[in-house]
Amino acid sequence: MNALSAAAPLQGFWQLVHGPLAHWAQHRPDAVAFQSEAGFWTFGRLHAEVEQRSARLATQHAPQMLLLDASRSTLEQLVDFLAVIHSGRCAAVANPDWQPAVRQRIESWLPGQPCEPESAAPTTAFYTGFTSGSTGLPKGFKRHHLSWTESFRVGLQDFGPVVAQRTLAPGRISHSLFLFGAMQGIWYGCGAVMQEKFSASRCLATLAGGDTPCLVAVPSQLLLMLQWAEHRQLAPIPEVELITISGARWMRAHTPALRALFPKARIIEFYGASEASFVAWMDADEASGPQAVGRPFSNVELSIRPTGNDAVENALAEPGTSHAGDGLIYIRSPMLFMDYVGDAHDATAVLRDGDWLSVRDMGHIDERGMLCLAGRQSRMIVTQGKNLFPEEVENLLASHPAIAQVSLHGLPDTLRGLQVHAVLQWRPQIEAPSALELNQWLRERTEAFKVPRQWWICEHWPQTASGKTDHGQLAQALRARMTAPADAGISPALLPALQPWQS
Structure with a gap:
C-alpha cells in the first residue's frame, strides 16, 4: 500500500x-x-x-x-x-x-x-x-x-x-x-x-x-x-x-x-x-x-440532539460533547x-438535516469521548411513565449463561401504558433457571421497572437476512398470542411459535 x-x-x-x-x-x-x-x-x-x-x-x-x-x-x-x-x-x-x-x-x-x-x-x-x-x-x-x-x-x-x-x-x-x-x-x-x-x-x-x-x-x-x-x-x-x-x-x-x-x-x-x-x-x-x-x-463528526419536533432546529453540539441524557445521534461524514x-x-427511514444524517439510533457521548448507544428510537418502550430501551435489558439478559437469544417488547397495558414482555431462547445443554430465579438475577442488575412482567420461549429463532434477530416477527407473534385470531392481522401459523414460561 x-x-x-x-x-x-x-x-x-x-x-x-x-x-x-x-x-x-x-x-x-x-x-x-x-x-x-x-x-x-x-x-x-x-x-x-x-x-x-x-x-x-x-x-x-x-x-x-x-x-x-x-x-x-x-x-x-x-x-x-x-x-x-x-x-x-x-x-x-x-x-x-x-x-x-x-x-x-x-x-x-x-x-x-x-x-x-x-x-x-x-x-x-x-x-x-x-x-x-x-x-x-x-x-x-x-x-x-x-x-x-x-x-x-x-x-x-x-x-x-x-x-x-x-x-x-x-x-x-x-x-x-x-x-x-x-x-x-x-x-x-x-x-x-x-x-x-x-x-x-x-x-x-x-x-x-x-x-x-x-x-x-x-x-x-x-x-x-x-x-x-x-x-x-x-x-x-x-x-x-x-x-x-x-x-x-x-x-x-x-x-x-x-x-x-x-x-x-x-x-x-x-x-x-x-x-x-x-x-x-x-x-x-x-x-x-x-x-x-x-x-x-x-x-466522522457526531451531534447528539434532543428528540421532538424541534430537534432539527436545535443548535448542534460541539464535537465531543452531548446534550443531557440520550438524544438522536446525527452523523456527518x-x-x-x-x-x-x-x-x-x-x-x-433516516432523518436528514443538510449534510447531517440520523439512522434514528439514540445515545450520548460520555466523558471519555466514547459514543454510547441507548437503542433505536422506534423500539423505545414507555412503561410506568419511564423510557426503556430494549437493547439495554437484552444485553443484560444475553450475558446470562443459560440464554442464547433475547428480544424485549412492550404490549398495551391499561395500568402501565406498555407492559414489558421478553422472548427467550435457551442455550442447549445448560439448565435453565426458574422464572423467579431469572427475575431475581435481573433485579440485582437493573431497575425494577425494566424487569419483564411476562416471559415467552421461542425454540426456532427468527433472523433477518443479515443474521440479526427479527424483532418485527417476534412482535407480530406476541400480538397474535395476546389477541383474538381475527384481530391478529396475520395467520399465527406464519409466525414464530411462542410458549409462555412460568417454570
Whole structure:
C-alpha cells in the first residue's frame, strides 16, 4: 500500500471502488484477488474478464442499474459486480432468499431503459444494497464510489497497515459487510477469501493456513467458530492479526475465549449502518460498559440532539460533547449513502438535516469521548411513565449463561401504558433457571421497572437476512398470542411459535 497515503485526500483511480484493479493487475498480475471453494481469480485474469464483461454491457446498452443474478456463485457475482461498476453503471445485489413476489417488486423499482453512461466518477452511484425494512419489503439503499473508498482510506488511517492484508470475508455478498470486505481486498491489492456457504470449520482451517491474517465477521459466525474450536479442542491460531466485528452487537463476555483462540489478533468492533458506513470503533477488550460502541472514525463528526419536533432546529453540539441524557445521534461524514431505492414508504427511514444524517439510533457521548448507544428510537418502550430501551435489558439478559437469544417488547397495558414482555431462547445443554430465579438475577442488575412482567420461549429463532434477530416477527407473534385470531392481522401459523414460561 505504499502507493497510497492513508492520510491524504484520495486522488485519481483511488477514488473509485474498482479503480485500483488495473493498477494491481499490472503490478501483481499473478497474485490471487478472489478465492473460494469454487475456485480463484488472479488480479490479471480478473481485470481482463471485468473489462470484457463491461464492454459487453456497453454493447448491449444495458440499463443504468442492474440486479445481479443471485443464483450464480459468489465469485461469479463478484466479477459481475466489478463489470457493472466498471461500465459506469450501478450494481444492485439481490438476496438469494427473496421470494419471487419480492424479487419482482424490487425489479419494478429499477430503471429498464437502455443507457450509455459516462465513465464512473467518485460521486456516481455504484452499488444498491438491501436491508430489512418496516414495510415487509427490503429497503434499498444507494451509494456512490467515494462513500466506500473513503471507508477504505480511513480504515487504513485508523487501524493501521494491518488492515491492508489478505482478508477472509465468509458470507454472502447480499450482506454489505462481506461485499465491503471483498472490495476492500481489491482496493488494497491484498485479495479476499470468500465462502460460497459459511462453514466454521473451513474458516478456522483457512485462518490457520497462515496466508489470511485478517477476518471480517458478524458475531454469530465468531460464536460458531468458538463452539467448533472448543468441540474439536483446536490449538490456538496465532496467524490471525486482525478481527473486525460488525453487523450486530458483540457480547464482550466472549472476548476472552476469542482472544484465547486468536492470541495475536487485535479484535475491533465497529458501529455503523447501511446508510452511514463507518461511524465509531473500539477494541473489543477495552474496559467499557455494554452501551459503548467507541470513538468516531477520524473522518466522522457526531451531534447528539434532543428528540421532538424541534430537534432539527436545535443548535448542534460541539464535537465531543452531548446534550443531557440520550438524544438522536446525527452523523456527518464523506461516507454517507445517497438515497433510498423503491416506492415503499418506510417509517424507519433516516432523518436528514443538510449534510447531517440520523439512522434514528439514540445515545450520548460520555466523558471519555466514547459514543454510547441507548437503542433505536422506534423500539423505545414507555412503561410506568419511564423510557426503556430494549437493547439495554437484552444485553443484560444475553450475558446470562443459560440464554442464547433475547428480544424485549412492550404490549398495551391499561395500568402501565406498555407492559414489558421478553422472548427467550435457551442455550442447549445448560439448565435453565426458574422464572423467579431469572427475575431475581435481573433485579440485582437493573431497575425494577425494566424487569419483564411476562416471559415467552421461542425454540426456532427468527433472523433477518443479515443474521440479526427479527424483532418485527417476534412482535407480530406476541400480538397474535395476546389477541383474538381475527384481530391478529396475520395467520399465527406464519409466525414464530411462542410458549409462555412460568417454570
